[in-house]
Amino acid sequence: MLDSRISDSVVDYAISLGADFAELFIERNQVSTVATLSNEVQAVRSGIDFGIGIRLVYGFKVLYGYTNKTNEQELKRIITELATKDLRDPITQKVNFDYRQPTDHHPAVETLTVDAGIESKIAYLLAADQSARAASNMISQTSGSCLQREQHIELFNSEGLHTEDTRNYIRASLTAYASDGGEQATGSWNDGGLRGWEIKDDINAEKTGEEAARQALVNLSAKACPSGRMPVVLGNGFGGVIFHEACGHLLETTAVAKKASVFHDQMGEMIASPVVSAVDDGTMSNEWGSINIDDEGLETQRTQLIKDGKLTNFLADRIGAAQTGYERTGSGRRQSYHFAPASRMRNTFIEPGDAELDDMISSIDKGIYAPHMGGGSVQPGTGEFNFAVQEGYYVENGKIQHPVKAATLISTGPAVLKEISMIGKDFSLACGMCGSVSGAVPTTVGQATLKVDDILVGGNA
Amino acid sequence: MNQEESAAVVLERVKQAGAEGDLIIDEGESLTLKTREGELEEHKVSSLLIFGLRVVKDDRVGTAYSEASDADALASMVDQALLNATFAKVEPDEKIAGNSGQLRTDDNVLCPSDTPTIDDKILFVQSMENELAAKDKIKNVPSNGLSDGINQRHVFTTGGLCASTKQRHCSAASFALMEEGDKNVMEGVVRVSRQFSDLNYQEIVEGTYDRCLSLLDGTAIPTKHYDVIFDEDNQTSLFGIFSSMFSAQSAKDGVNPMRDKIGEQIADTRLNLSDQPLLTDGFGYALFDAEGTATKTTPLIVEGQLRTLVHNSATATHFDVITTGHASRSPKSTLGVSLHQMHIDKGTDSPSSLFAREYLLITDLSGLHSGANPISGQFSFGASGYLMKEGERIQPVRNITVAGNFYDMLKKISAIGDELYWDQYRGSLMPRIRFSDVAISG
Numbered sequence: 001m002l003d004s005r006i007s008d009s010v011v012d013y014a015i016s017l018g019a020d021f022a023e024l025f026i027e028r029n030q031v032s033t034v035a036t037l038s039n040e041v042q043a044v045r046s047g048i049d050f051g052i053g054i055r056l057v058y059g060f061k062v063l064y065g066y067t068n069k070t071n072e073q074e075l076k077r078i079i080t081e082l083a084t085k086d087l088r089d090p091i092t093q094k095v096n097f098d099y100r101q102p103t104d105h106h107p108a109v110e111t112l113t114v115d116a117g118i119e120s121k122i123a124y125l126l127a128a129d130q131s132a133r134a135a136s137n138m139i140s141q142t143s144g145s146c147l148q149r150e151q152h153i154e155l156f157n158s159e160g161l162h163t164e165d166t167r168n169y170i171r172a173s174l175t176a177y178a179s180d181g182g183e184q185a186t187g188s189w190n191d192g193g194l195r196g197w198e199i200k201d202d203i204n205a206e207k208t209g210e211e212a213a214r215q216a217l218v219n220l221s222a223k224a225c226p227s228g229r230m231p232v233v234l235g236n237g238f239g240g241v242i243f244h245e246a247c248g249h250l251l252e253t254t255a256v257a258k259k260a261s262v263f264h265d266q267m268g269e270m271i272a273s274p275v276v277s278a279v280d281d282g283t284m285s286n287e288w289g290s291i292n293i294d295d296e297g298l299e300t301q302r303t304q305l306i307k308d309g310k311l312t313n314f315l316a317d318r319i320g321a322a323q324t325g326y327e328r329t330g331s332g333r334r335q336s337y338h339f340a341p342a343s344r345m346r347n348t349f350i351e352p353g354d355a356e357l358d359d360m361i362s363s364i365d366k367g368i369y370a371p372h373m374g375g376g377s378v379q380p381g382t383g384e385f386n387f388a389v390q391e392g393y394y395v396e397n398g399k400i401q402h403p404v405k406a407a408t409l410i411s412t413g414p415a416v417l418k419e420i421s422m423i424g425k426d427f428s429l430a431c432g433m434c435g436s437v438s439g440a441v442p443t444t445v446g447q448a449t450l451k452v453d454d455i456l457v458g459g460n461a
Numbered sequence: 462m463n464q465e466e467s468a469a470v471v472l473e474r475v476k477q478a479g480a481e482g483d484l485i486i487d488e489g490e491s492l493t494l495k496t497r498e499g500e501l502e503e504h505k506v507s508s509l510l511i512f513g514l515r516v517v518k519d520d521r522v523g524t525a526y527s528e529a530s531d532a533d534a535l536a537s538m539v540d541q542a543l544l545n546a547t548f549a550k551v552e553p554d555e556k557i558a559g560n561s562g563q564l565r566t567d568d569n570v571l572c573p574s575d576t577p578t579i580d581d582k583i584l585f586v587q588s589m590e591n592e593l594a595a596k597d598k599i600k601n602v603p604s605n606g607l608s609d610g611i612n613q614r615h616v617f618t619t620g621g622l623c624a625s626t627k628q629r630h631c632s633a634a635s636f637a638l639m640e641e642g643d644k645n646v647m648e649g650v651v652r653v654s655r656q657f658s659d660l661n662y663q664e665i666v667e668g669t670y671d672r673c674l675s676l677l678d679g680t681a682i683p684t685k686h687y688d689v690i691f692d693e694d695n696q697t698s699l700f701g702i703f704s705s706m707f708s709a710q711s712a713k714d715g716v717n718p719m720r721d722k723i724g725e726q727i728a729d730t731r732l733n734l735s736d737q738p739l740l741t742d743g744f745g746y747a748l749f750d751a752e753g754t755a756t757k758t759t760p761l762i763v764e765g766q767l768r769t770l771v772h773n774s775a776t777a778t779h780f781d782v783i784t785t786g787h788a789s790r791s792p793k794s795t796l797g798v799s800l801h802q803m804h805i806d807k808g809t810d811s812p813s814s815l816f817a818r819e820y821l822l823i824t825d826l827s828g829l830h831s832g833a834n835p836i837s838g839q840f841s842f843g844a845s846g847y848l849m850k851e852g853e854r855i856q857p858v859r860n861i862t863v864a865g866n867f868y869d870m871l872k873k874i875s876a877i878g879d880e881l882y883w884d885q886y887r888g889s890l891m892p893r894i895r896f897s898d899v900a901i902s903g
Contacts, residue, residue: 044545047526065506184836227902260603375831386828386843408841458862
């Protein structure tokens with residue numbers, strides 16, 4: 001996408017200004033979105049993002065710039081402006097570019113370059129809508145979306161790296177709205193992957209509609225949630241957001257290097273219950289959070305974060321590795337050329353155990369069963385997190401009683417990891433978008449159903 | 462080509478295809494500086510130019526955008542928007558608004574001249590971190606930065622409109638981690654201005670330190686219902702999350718519970734809420750909306766009664782009213798509706814009555830994006846703050862949740878203060894409001 005002679009000249013110029021390291025990240029991102037509202041097409045949108053990110057590193061200091069312009073003069077102007085306070089005699093030499101094409105572990109067939117497949121996507125979303133509204137006349141409407149993008153990246157750096165990769169993302173989702181005339185409630189379902197629209201052959205519009213409608217109807221009938229400290233059983237798949245928020249962010253060197261993570265000095269220590277083993281894996285074939293190479297050009301990996309409760313690894317990008325001394329893990333990620341890369345999660349999950357759901361529920365005197373979780377957030381410094389329950393039930397005397405609404409779970413990462421007492425066998429993954437210092441990147445979360453013995457539940461009963 | 466020339470080429474191609482259209486061009490330049498342990502950790506320079514086109518042909522709407530500005534890319538954008546329109550449903554309400562002529566904001570007001578050097582800015586962020594880090598019990602300063610940028614927006618239409626605005630935005634923020642024994646807390650302060658010289662890092666340092674110190678010993682309080690006052694930042698967040706209650710787009714889409722409540726009493730009779738886009742002290746200032754419609758003050762709740770929803774030209778046509786100038790659209794999105802700058806009139810309660818007896822002052826809310834349902838009004842957030850009595854702090858409070866129904870809360874207002882406050886992002890201007898009987902879990 002960028003003439004290698006220009007890249008050569010620009011990187012050479014950056015090194016001549018005394019930078020330890022210089023990198024060009026060129027991105028062309030083609031996007032197509034189909035949105036439906038009930039049984040009608042609401043919008044079809046498309047566009048091209050294009051730009052170049054320039055990263056200069058002096059010691060641990062990162063200088064970053066970006067532009068839409070591709071001419072050599074503009075790229076050098078940005079470098080000059082960035083380096084103005086750090087100019088010094090060259091301390092390293094640029095290595096000649098050595099082009100390497102990474103192995104593609106995530107093949108895609110029906111890509112945007114081949115065909116946007118608009119009519120097929122519309123048909124899928126309308127079928128999902130029909131299925132949702134067939135579930136009950138209380139399903140008042142649905143909103144659907146199918147987002148596909150084809151991101152082509154190319155990297156040049158002063159260590160001789162020249163590589164490129166193409167990532168095809170697809171995500172289809174439906175939200176159902178249930179109404180009984182007064183109250184309204186929602187339910188949703190989505191599927192996605194690092195692949196093309198051929199995903200349609202593996203997902204089912206009818207089931208998507210049925211599940212979104214089921215959740216909305218359950219929530220419509222939900223009662224106010226009791227509050228206070230109590231045990232909670234978290235469902236599989238997106239229930240893994242608890243680990244993502246409570247622990248995963250604290251294991252990124254972005255937080256560790258700043259000592260803004262409570263785990264920064266606990267490598268090798270027991271930070272979780274012995275039943276907890278956790279992984280961040282960028283290599284899983286065609287999964288939403290997977291990559292071939294990270295956004296620094298390094299081949300990605302599978303990283304064991306916690307083994308039997310013991311902290312075994314952090315997620316490290318180039319700068320994080322230099323700051324902390326831990327090895328890079330192929331986790332340097334960014335939303336787009338607007339961002340310098342940072343250590344980020346990929347497909348993050350707690351490994352399955354052997355407990356049964358019935359045993360988890362029957363062990364509870366008074367608590368909550370939350371088969372579907374909503375989003376959440378964490379404050380890295382203290383590990384305080386919160387997340388919303390999308391579908392929840394009150395449990396009393398070992399039995400599920402009734403649905404509850406507007407529940408929020410509050411705790412801290414270190415506390416909740418030690419409160420996980422039982423992990424089931426029904427492991428699954430779920431797609432999400434994770435926002436952090438280098439923008440929003442596709443990640444999956446995952447786990448089997450698990451029990452947390454003590455957590456603060458916020459409700460309004 | 463400059464932006465006017467590019468717009469002329471794009472819109473001519475739209476007209477030749479028998480369509481009408483409007484083109485948004487967003488331009489921006491910014492500088493961001495962040496420090497860590499006294500050293501400059503991030504120095505970011507950017508320039509951005511993006512074109513976003515909306516076309517209407519045969520009552521069907523299509524959009525497309527491009528970050529490439531060469532002639533081929535712009536022509537491709539037009540063709541893609543026209544193609545996208547062929548898949549869209551017939552939408553007779555959505556036309557290109559019939560605005561024409563020229564609108565331009567005043568650079569002297571929104572883009573005041575101020576020419577600090579890069580050294581001035583680096584010294585500012587370094588001093589901010591160093592002074593904060595040197596304070597007692599501060600372990601480190603995980604987030605400490607400054608940004609300075611200029612954003613421009615141009616709206617052009619096939620009907621001949623040319624509207625432009627240019628605004629400068631400087632901001633500085635510092636968040637510190639305080640530790641003592643096994644207790645810790647992370648708090649911070651943000652300040653925004655149109656001039657670098659108006660930012661005062663010492664105010665941010667003192668504010669952040671005070672927030673940390675006063676919350677460090679916070680503990681949960683017994684679960685029960687309390688009277689609650691949110692500080693200006695969190696009150697703005699709370700009203701912001703539920704602001705879709707004013708959206709005619711949400712009403713049209715069937716997801717606004719206020720749709721059929723215009724003229725009805727939805728809040729305490731002392732509540733007067735409006736949108737005031739022309740207050741130049743705020744960063745929600747807008748001379749025109751995303752369709753190029755000139756804005757004005759719009760009363761939304763008057764003496765507790767819902768007066769109107771906010772409209773773009775399409776929702777206005779749908780509901781057979783006149784647009785209120787609240788069209789929103791980024792170059793990458795479709796037409797929507799949003800508020801510019803929320804304003805609540807000051808009330809009559811003096812501090813002695815507003816702060817009477819026991820109440821909870823909430824200074825932090827967490828889980829805002831995931832813990833609220835704007836359709837039902839239900840919410841449940843993590844919270845911190847202070848248990849107060851007669852305006853004095855009784856104890857700091859942490860690890861609690863606040864839950865309830867926002868639409869019910871609007872009817873349970875027990876007092877409205879007689880002073881107005883901008884939130885720290887200067888996006889809304891409101892008095893303090895005391896809500897009675899709010900569920901708190903500790």
